[in-house]
Every structure is written in structure tokens, then in C-alpha cells.
Amino acid sequence: MEICPGTDYAKNYSMAKQMSIFFFYLCYQNVSILTLREKSLRIWQKRKRPARCLWVGFFCEYFRRVHNMPDDKNKFRDGDHLDFEGKVADLDRQMNELRRLSSIKGIDYSAEIRRLQREQVTELKRIYSNLTAWQTVQVARHPKRPLLSDYLDLMVKDFREFHGDRCFGDDRAIVTGLGQIGRNRVFIVGQNKGRNTKEKVACNFGCPNPEGYRKALIKMKFAEKYGIPVVTLIDTPGAYPGIGAEERGQAQAIAANLQEMSRLRVPIICICIGEGGSGGALGIGVGDRMAMLEFAYYSVISPEGCAAILWRDGSQAPHAAEALKLTSKDLYKLELVDAVIPEPLGGAHRNVHDTVYNVEKYIVKTLRDLKRTKIDNLLESRYRKLRSIGISPAEKLRRKTLAGRERIRAAIEKIHAKPKPVPAKV
DSSP states (O other): OOSSTTOOGGGGHHHHHHHHHHHHHHHHTTOOHHHHHHHHHHHHHTTSSHHHHHHHHHHHHHHHHHHOOOOTTOOOOGGGSOTTOHHHHHHHHHHHHHHHHHHHHOOOOHHHHHHHHHHHHHHHHHHHTSOOHHHHHHHHTOTTSOOHHHHHHHTOEEEEEEOOOSSSOOOTTEEEEEEEETTEEEEEEEEOOOSSHHHHHHTGGGOOOHHHHHHHHHHHHHHHHTTOOEEEEEEESOOOOOHHHHHTTHHHHHHHHHHHHTTOSSOEEEEEEEEEEHHHHHTTOOSSEEEEETTOEEESSOHHHHHHHHTSOGGGHHHHHHHHTOBHHHHHHTTSOSEEEOOOTTOGGGOHHHHHHHHHHHHHHHHHHHHTSOHHHHHHHHHHHHHTTTOOHHHHHHHHHHHHHHHHHHHHHHHHHSOOOOOOOO
16 A cells, blocks of 8 residues: 555655664654654645655554554553453453554454443443452552652642651651642642652652651641641551661651641641551541542551461451451441542542542542631531540430530520619619
């Protein structure tokens, strides 16, 4: 098939040589083959530089056939599927193969691809509507799940980071700073795991040290001074348990955060976006509203740690996960979280933008409600919320009725204490 009719190919040998060198440079820079090919075809349709377009298209097709180079549009690779997503992975491989054959042979496989996509959606709905607790933990730990850096890039405008605890150093596992979410100026405190190996090492794999919690507390006190609401994003397997951390007062730093956050005179919203493990999560998890993403988990200990203590066997982690009641559904039933933020079909790692949008929408709506409440009433309700954790429903009802009786009794006494009006003399 003649791609560019009317072009004398013999006269364009030098141009072909230049384009081949240019193409190898693009390959070195990791430019997508399909992206380059689509651009060349668009240029050809507009009849601009047809010979150059011809050679770009030729090299794209040749290297796609010989080297089978990946396509950047299919960012969900085979290794990104979890163990229980076997059928979904097979359907993904079939669709990728059909797309590859379509680009090589020029045959339209769109009908077959659409059919496979419908099957994949059905399978994802079936799997993710009945996840076990251990499968939820696996989803929360997915390597492509959005991290704090993704939320800061996509949700927070004009972010300005604050560093240091004025005592020891700057812990990169906890990031603090000012920013804007929607129309609200907020102070962000979040736990950062890091995406690649270099970032993970710098962030200590998301396990904060005492200086991280002290930094968070100092910066939240700063936000209180200027009346700025605080938003915390929780994503940690737990506080760092090393000798140095213990020597610098890990437990005391977390306890001080619990105490001070409970009486901070600004609205506080806490959201668990991935892992919420042990005291590491609690260190920035005290607030007026506690929310979780649908496939995050929030627990007093990791399933592996619980299995090692109870059974002395890490392979019992799935049983420990079921016993810990760490999923968002279980915690919502126990009234330990106030809201469950929905995730896209197949988890947050399949659609980062929709996940970030859902979190932003929840923050904006909740901040609007909290700002309407007087700060003294906010502190009182925060205190009652924390004190009511773990009590039975009957005890909760008794406390509510008791508080109501006290209010009625105080109102009656106030009425009786009022002096009776003296009638005016005629």
C-alpha cells in the first residue's frame, strides 16, 4: 500500500537517514511508538511533509514488529495485577494482543475489544464487591495506588512545604505544608511512602520517626494560631520501630500528638488513603471527622504482626486480617469511621484522578459543614466522639438521654431563678 502517493522515494534517501537517526534518539528518550505513529498519520492527513511522515510511519511499524516495544497508553501491565485477578489479567492480555495486531495488520478489532472490555468490567464488579479482608490489604498496598505526592499534585493548589521539628531533623516520611483545596485554605499533614526505591529509602518506606510527629505537631499549632483547618492524609504501615526512634521518644511523640490534636481549636479532617497501621496512623489520626477510602485498611497492628504474635507464623496473616476487622465496611459498622469514600471500579490504582476527585469532594463538603459550627461546640463534640469509642449502644443511649436531662434541668432552674417582674405603680 502506498502511504504517501505521489512521493518520489529515491530522492528522499538523505531524509530517510536523518529520520532514522532522529527516531533512534526518540527511542533513547523513551518516546512512545504509538504516539509517534499517530502524530505522523495526522501530519500525513493534512499533507504536510509527506516524505518525512512516510519514514516516521515506516520506522514505527518496523520497530513495533521486530522489538515489540510497549505502548504508553496501556499503563496497566501484566505484573500490576493482584493474585486474585487472574481472569482480569487474561482479558487484559487478550485486548493488548488485539490492539497490537490491529496496529500491525491494519484490521479493525474494535468489536472484539469492546466485548472483552464488557467482560472485564463484569469480572471486576464481581471480584471487588466481595473482597476478603486480606484482599483489601493487598489492594491498599498496591504499588500503583495513589500516594501523598499524587494528592498534592492533583488536589492541592499552591502547596508550600514546611520542614523540620526544631529539635532533631526533618523526617521525610511526614510532609507538612500550606495549600488550597477547592476554595479552602488548609494545612496538609500527610504520610509519604515514596514511589521508587530512592524515594522509599528517603521516606523510610512510610514509617515516621519521632521527629516527624513533632514536626507535624508544631506545624498544626501554627495552623491553630492562624485559624487554618487541618487535613491529614494517613498512609503508613506503622511508626518506625528502630532503636534510634525509641531512644528519641517514639511513644511519647505519638502520645503528645493524641493529646494536643484532641484539643486543637481548628477543624480537623483525617482520611486514611491506603494503609493505616498501629500508632503510626493514630499519631495524625485524631480529628472531628475520620474517613477512609473504600479499599484502605485501618488497624491496631498489621495482619503479619498479629499473626506473628498469635500463631508465630506470618502465613496466618489472612486469618488475622479477618479477625482484626480492619476494612472500611467493618469500621463503619463499628462507628469508628464517619464516612467511606468510594473508589473507582477495580481500586484507586486503576483510576487515580477519580479517586483524588472523590477525596477532594469529601474534604470540601466536610469543611463547609465544620466551619458552620462554633469552635467550642466542635471541641465538645470531638471530646464526646473520642470518649464514646468502644462503649455499647445501650450506654451511648443512656449518655445521650442523661445529657438531655441535664440540659432540661438547667433550663428549668434558670427559669425559677429569674426574678419575678414587679408590677408598675399607678
